Amino acid sequence: MGCAKDIVEHCGVPRFVFSDFPLGNAAGKPHDMASQRQTLTLALQALDTASAARTTVTSPQQWSPDTQWKADFYSIAKLSDEELAQRRAEFDKIKAVGKEVRDQAEG
Secondary structure (H helix, E strand, C coil): CCCCCHHHHHHHCCCEEEEECCCCCCCCCCCHHHHHHHHHHHEEEEEEEECCCCCECCCCCCCCCCCCHHHHCCCCHHHHHHHHHHHHHHHHHHHHHHHHHHHHHHH
16 A cells, blocks of 8 residues: 555555555545545455556545645645644654554554
């Protein structure tokens, strides 16, 4: 599962589920169990049905009906220093939650 189609296909992975989402969201939309479940189901189907190596399956999900998010997401030049700091802090919180969950699972 991935969001960087050009990179993943260049690497030549055997099976690939591409989601046209921002990087870091390959498993589905954050906090959206239905989106994540649909992505996982698609990945398992690709494992089961891919008839050849280097098979790419494109998820039908959309991040947003408006594709403007791509221009906004990929351009930090459009963000103020404050907004960039806020987004970094939000991302750090998400990473901390992930680490806590992982630590609990390992403990």
